[in-house]
Amino acid sequence: MDFIIEATLKAVKHLYNTDITIADINLQETRKEFEGQVTVVTFPFTRFSKKSPEQTGKEIGEFLQSDLKEVSGFNVIKGFLNLSITDHYWINQLYNEILPDSFAVAKPNGKSVMVEYSSPNTNKPLHLGHVRNNLLGFSVAEILDAAGYKVIKTNLVNDRGIHICKSMLAWQKFGAGETPESTGMKGDHLVGKYYVIFDKEYKKQIEELKAGGQTEDDAKKNAPVIKEAQQMLQQWEAGNEQVISLWKTMNNWVYTGFADTYKKLGVAFDKFYYESDTYLLGKDIVDEGLEKGVFFKKDDGSVWIDLTAEGLDEKLVLRSDGTSVYITQDMGTAQLKYNDFHMDKSIYVVGNEQDYHFKVLFTILNKLGKEGAAGLYHLSYGMVDLPSGKMKSREGTVVDADDLIEQMENTAKEQTEAMGKVADFSEDEKQELYHTIGMGALKYFLLKVDPKKRLLFNPEESVDFQGHTGPFIQYTHARIRSVLSRAQITGTGMTVTELAPEERDLIVSLTQFPGIIQTAADGYSPAIIANYVYELAKIYNKFYHEKSILQAEDESAKQFRLQLSAASGKVINKAMKLLGIKVPERM
Known part of the structure; x- marks a missing residue:
């Protein structure tokens, strides 16, 4: 919507003789209860107009409608200017922006980012907490890649x-x-x-x-x-x-x-690091810190850093006997990773019980003036609880990852067979489908929640195949593939000039996808992608039920709706792929 931003800059200059910046303009999706598709927040402009938000909105709306052929009308609700955009604009978006292969493919931004996740201990199998970590790290890496970064996926294994x-x-x-x-x-x-x-x-x-x-x-x-x-x-x-x-x-x-x-x-993963190789690293950094006066020695020979001015505390970085502590090897490993890849950003996907540790680590590396220190980020996520309480590995009370995967596959099998839609599937096709649906349910359940929030894993809720779930979105994709398998798209030209509300809503949602990817990348949050694709699937299903596709009123409408379905399927597929979730062709 750059053209609306540019026209709004022009409107404020023309109406109020004031130059504002892009940062002063807040565009939002129009709330469903109001007419329009794009909303300009007008409250910030009242200091220039010296008028009420409503009057300011009316004046800017009149300017935009006269200045832009794409604006067909407007309404003002308090300080919100709701713009109606012409059908021609949205149809043009579908054919010239969304349908081409280049849609939502970001150009390389010239920056590299390392995402470190999993980081298991070699004394036990992976459990539910590790599952959240792995799925979160992998999805963040996929999203950053889609946003134009060169991504290095790493795993630091605690093997000693x-x-x-x-x-x-x-x-x-x-x-x-x-x-x-x-x-x-x-x-x-x-x-x-x-x-x-x-x-x-x-x-x-x-x-x-x-x-x-x-x-x-x-x-x-x-x-x-x-x-x-x-x-x-x-x-x-x-x-x-x-x-x-x-x-x-x-x-x-x-x-x-x-x-x-x-x-x-x-x-x-692209690269594995092992603590058995890195646990002695960092001692040379301690020497460097002593030389720079960042660290100090106590009488017993132990080395410390005073971080009380940063709101932290005094932190031991080397024991009196010369042996390392965790922070020592983490300093060394951070240096090793930077030496290997010279990345612009380095993201640690680690649970929030380590928040303090990473504040200390990043503060130390910044004080030492280490290259890459400014790009360090702790993607802190909430723990996974069970209805019965916290998990404990040493007591054998964890939800084992392999058992969980098997349980999800079995549930997918029961649900799918109960629907009676796999009679013509081969045995191999069935097993692949059950794995795809089961993993879709598990991954979506864990990724739809903001990473920072603590998560209560309720097995019954996670295998509910209705509502706000991965299988609902997977089924929507299978529905689209079914429609497209029963009719051929002929030609790629524009075949309609007017849109039904359901068609317009679907195109509006599709156009948001590139921005959603960027927002998710900026916030390191797969939940943004997950909730977007769920809303998109709901909008598609409403369109599917309200507007006949294969029995459309004429061939033009049929071809348009087929192409709109193809675009929706493409975006659902790509969005789910960013979550690490496969979408079946049929189910």
Whole structure:
């Protein structure tokens, strides 16, 4: 709507002898209860007009109607100028903007962005919280790519530490040589099983020590099994061949399992980083910070930074014995990633329990004057709760990602077969359809909510195939494909001169798609895409029910509606792809 913005600048200059900027103009979609398609907010202009918002709106409306052939009429409601745009303009938009392949394809903007997501621990399988992380990160990456960025998708794997040693030790003590092959279990599930076994044994030993008179804190420190795990970590860091060999074996089991889950989720990565390679990084940055006076040493030799002036606190960056803390390796990893890719932006998709950590990390890197520090962003998202409460991995009370995917597929199967519409599908086609619908339901449920909001995962609600759901949108796409399969589009010229309200509403919604992509990219929010495509599907279904397509009143109307359906299907397909969701040709 650049032409309306330009004409409004001209109107204010002409009427009130004042130069304003594009930033002073607020265009909105006209509310459904009022006539018109585009609304100009006139409140800001009253300081120039010295008149009421209504009178200002009336004067600007009269100017725009006389100046623009595209404006057919207007009405003013308080400080809102609602403009009616001619049918010819909207028809022209469909044929010359929306239908061409170039629609909603942004030109490269010359900027690169890294999106880091997933970041699993190799001591357990992926769970529902990881699912939200993976789907959010992948979708944000797809949206940024669609907005013109060069995107690098990365995964920093937490493959070392005491938690990894807990699974290793439990397998050593209680595993009796079990392998994924011998048990038929996925490798990540097998390793996760021993993480839970460790925790049970640890709790048992704590209770025994407490019964012998030790305090809870002492019992936690003195339990033999935790001491053995700590010793194993020391052996790993010292390069003990047997420990390293077991570590590699069990991690490989996990990676094979993760790869299978990632494939089912439909997510991928361009680059993997591993904490076993990066945990010693950052010490040279500590030295640099000491030289610059950004860090300071305490009497015990530990190194700190004072961030109280920034509303934070004093933060340890190196222990007195010279060993790293998390922030040390995160500084080093940030430098490593920038050295590898020199990206303009770097987005960390991490839950909001790490908000403070990332404030500290970004503040430190900015104080050090690190290249790329200004482009760092923490995409903080809310945790996923269950109706029964929070998930706990070590107690085995998580919603496992693989189980969840299987449950969604089974539900999709039940719902689809109940509708009786897959009788002519082959068995392979059915299985693919059930996976597509099940994953569509899951992904849409998790992505339609603003990332910052905490999410209550209600399994019953997530598999509701009616209403504000992924399958509703998928079904709309299948409906469009069905219509287009039963009639041929002949020619691409304009075939109508007037629009029904349902047709106009649909074109108006379609024209918004490029702007929606940009808004979602700017806000790192797939929810903006999700809610847009749901509204588009609703508008299409209203059009479908109100206006006959295949039995249209004449061939011109039929061809127009077929092309409008094709445009709608194309945008729904692309919008859902940005969410990582496939749309079936039929269902």
